Amino acid sequence: MEGASSEDQEPSDQPPRKRRFHRHTLRQIQEMEMVFKECPHPDEKQRMQLSRELGLEPRQVKFWFQNRRTQMKVSIKVFEENQAHQERAENSMLRAENERLRSENIAMREALKNATCPHCGGPATLGEMSYDEQQLRIENAHLKDEVQLDRVSSLAAKYLSKPPSSSALAVTPGPSMLELATRPGGLSQVEKPLVAELAIIAMEELLALAQSREPLWILEENGAKESLNGEEYMQQFSRGLGPTPVGLKSEVTRDTGLVMMNGAALVDTIMDARWMDMFSCIISRALTSEVLSTGVGGNWNNALQLVMYAEFQVLSPLVPTREAYFLRYCKQHAEGVWAIVDVSVDGSGFLIQDMPNGYSKVSQVTILQHMEYDDRQVNNMYRGLVSSGLAFGAKRWLATLQRQCERLAVLLATNISPRDLGGVISNATGRRSMLKLAQRMTNNFCAGVSASTVHTWTTLSGSGEDDVRVMTRKSIDNPGEPPGIVLSAATSLWMPVSPQRVFEFLRDDRLRSEMNSQWDILSNGGSVQEMAHIAKGHDPGNVISLLRVNALNTSQSNMLILQESSTDESGSLIVYAPVDIPAMNLVMQGGDPAYVALLPSGFAILPEGPRSIGTTPETSSRASSGEPGCLLTVAFQILVSNVPTAKLNLESVTTVNSLISCTVQRIKTALSCET
Known part of the structure; x- marks a missing residue:
């Protein structure tokens, strides 16, 4: 539609004049189309504003919207007529097929009545007609399916508007969901109402x-x-x-x-x-x-x-x-x-x-x-x-949903909670940006630590709980990550310590640099100070922190660490990453967090489950004590080369293997659970 609008009719006592038409510019049409999508019936105030912005008379704007609404009604009517015609054609084809099958069915029944034994010429018994009987049953099943398809085709016009009748229990499942997912073109017109019925x-x-x-x-x-x-x-x-x-x-x-x-x-x-x-x-x-x-x-x-x-x-x-x-x-x-x-x-x-x-x-x-x-x-x-x-059951789904909904409530809040500490985040916009950055960091960590089908893990050394697994990937044109070769390393182990105790130990900032623990290689012995603290819910363990690492050597620059800890009934997470100081300042002022490059590391802490089912040689020695244990996964992501086309060298792999093994050993020592 070109968007033509007409002038008012001349008074009846004057001879009619040829109507004048105004052809709108492309920009005028685009602007009015944008408004039409949001509000097909603009009021007088909105039309006046549009007329001023587009250089049109209010009457021209009014006529354009009238014509656009008329065109929309015509398009909808044509679409409905086409759909009805298509459904009638499909139903007609199905009815014809049903009649053909019925005729074949009757003919086969008559033929079976007069069947004779091929050996003696006498009347055939049931056992001697097994092949014909089998064919008849196949045809009957086919006929039954076609009748069912005819019935659900009529349902498609109303599309899920009424519950299925009792005969719906006879519907055959048809293709599997995997077949439907990989089939070119998706569902056929016959299958769509059948799937709706299912x-x-x-x-x-x-x-x-x-x-x-x-x-x-x-x-x-x-x-x-x-x-x-x-x-x-x-x-x-x-x-x-x-x-x-x-x-x-x-x-x-x-x-x-x-x-x-x-x-x-x-x-x-x-x-x-x-x-x-x-x-x-x-x-x-x-x-x-x-x-x-x-x-x-x-x-x-x-x-x-x-x-x-x-x-x-x-x-x-x-x-x-x-x-x-x-x-x-x-x-x-x-x-x-x-x-x-x-x-x-x-x-x-x-x-x-x-x-x-x-x-x-x-x-x-x-x-x-x-x-x-x-x-x-x-x-x-x-x-x-x-x-x-x-691991996969409803309890974990519900606990995750409850925790995430609390997080969303904090994200949408417009006021600063008294529980948010530090004073470096001055407004709700800055807090939302920091929440979004932490969410991306945690999502990145979770996506890179499991045995997903898109991952290829390689075992470096050890056996059982000493395994360290690594994989590499290239980071190219990803604004959320530094470019280059990223090496992910992970290990999982059983620990004879309760999940809550391990969680509290790892999220305690003071223990990162104390001489008796010093598990965090990033702090390198320097003191750690919390600059900002955003509570994500009622549990004090659900929090986002911005940490400053004060270097021991005055010639070295200080560093910031963004950390998110999450806990619920199903397990706990602690994820952290070093972040650029200027970039974090922009985020805390409400800037876009999508362009802050980070590579997260962290811990996943899960309950061990019933020992009677999952007792292993590593856990059997502790089982008699009755002390609850946990399953701890430690994972790092490290940029080993800032050139995406570079090849991974053995030295980088050895360094990462040593780093993760050293971290695990320090945690074991600090919690007095060396085996």
């Missing part, structure tokens, strides 16, 4: 599992964990996929708790393409390949996303990641009640409910995690953690 069925199962109690769920003796009753599940959900395949284990976990975010905002976070940022310590990679429906009513109600891919991780190179392809379906069931289900071989999801009046910023969330997995590649040290469900 999503509705999965939603029903999620609601039943999330809201049921005994006998479907059995509370264990200590009352800390629920377990699914497998026999009861198979009776209630007979359309399930049957027993777990040989070699795989099934893990079904559920947990419920309060989250500091209202339901609508929480749904926005989970359904958004950046949802993995909320769970960066659990998800190493994620993507959405196709969106079938964006929802109705301006929100995520009835939104359908296919095929979502995610890789789930434990922060250690000793635990293989779990990959999943799934369909994500979101539905609002009542005012303030939402459910999100992930449809796959393993069904998982969220049930979100707003709290009553007075708690508008809090919602109750039930998380269900159902996975089938192979744990044969899991290191013995982590087998107890994985088998107990603490």
Whole structure:
């Protein structure tokens, strides 16, 4: 549309004159298009402002918006007519195919009635007609599928607007989520309504599992964990996929708790393409390949996303990641009640409910995690953690969600909390920039420490808990990292010390440089002083700190360290990186943190899990004492060359190996847990 607008009609007592048209410039059209996307019906004040900015008369602006709205209505009508025509054509083809199959079915039945034995010429018995009977059954199954497709095709026009009928249980699963993810062109027009039907069925199962109690769920003796009753599940959900395949284990976990975010905002976070940022310590990679429906009513109600891919991780190179392809379906069931289900071989999801009046910023969330997995590649040290469900289960998801929602509340706050210390961050904008920088630092650390399929770890030396694993990558044109060759080194070990004690030791700034510990090579014996302190939640362990290292030698310059510590019921993290002083000054004043180059190092601290499942030779000597232990992963990222095309030399690898081994030994010595 060129955006032509007409002048008012001349009075009726004068002869009509030829209308004059004004052709808008490209800039005028672009500016009005931008406004139209936000507000198709601008009021008089907005039209006046546009007319002044674009050099048009208010009447011309008014006519342009009228014409644009008319054009939009015509386009929508044409689109709906095309969609209806396409659906009618598909339904007509399906009906014709059904009639053909019915005719063939009748003909085969008549032929079977008059069948004779090929040996004696007498009437054939059932056993002698096995081939024909088999063909008939195949055709019948085909006919049944086509009838089902015809039924769900009519459902596609209303697209998830009504629940499936009981006959939906006969739907065959069709292609796997992996096949759909890798197929060129995605779903066909016939498969889309079928997938929508499967999503509705999965939603029903999620609601039943999330809201049921005994006998479907059995509370264990200590009352800390629920377990699914497998026999009861198979009776209630007979359309399930049957027993777990040989070699795989099934893990079904559920947990419920309060989250500091209202339901609508929480749904926005989970359904958004950046949802993995909320769970960066659990998800190493994620993507959405196709969106079938964006929802109705301006929100995520009835939104359908296919095929979502995610890789789930434990922060250690000793635990293989779990990959999943799934369909994500979101539905609002009542005012303030939402459910999100992930449809796959393993069904998982969220049930979100707003709290009553007075708690508008809090919602109750039930998380269900159902996975089938192979744990044969899991290191013995982590087998107890994985088998107990603490590594990938609902408890870890809920604890991470609760902690991250507290962090978001701090990020969005406009006032400076009394718990924020130091005085170097003068406003809320500077605090937000520092929070974003710390989040990027922690995400970078988590992405580089697991056994993700995109990583290739090489074992340098030792065996068991003495292993040091390394990998290299090139950093090119990444504004968040220095350019060159980056070497990542990591080791995981069991320690006969509680997770809380290790966490408190490592986050204590005074212990970095004391003679009896001195685990931090960055401080190099210099004193460490906290310059800024941002609390991320109620737990004092969830904090972002800016540390100044005062060099022992006056000829050396001081250094800044950005550090983030995080802890919840599922585990703890301490991540830190040296940062440039001028760049940090800009960040604290509210500048963009995306261009601050850093390479994080840090620690992941996890509970050891039940010893009866995961006891190893390293832990067996301590098991009888009853003292709780923890699983500690130490990881460094170091720039070994500032030239991306350079080759890694043996000296750099040896230095990093020595550095990480020395750090582990100092921590063991300081905590009196040398073995």
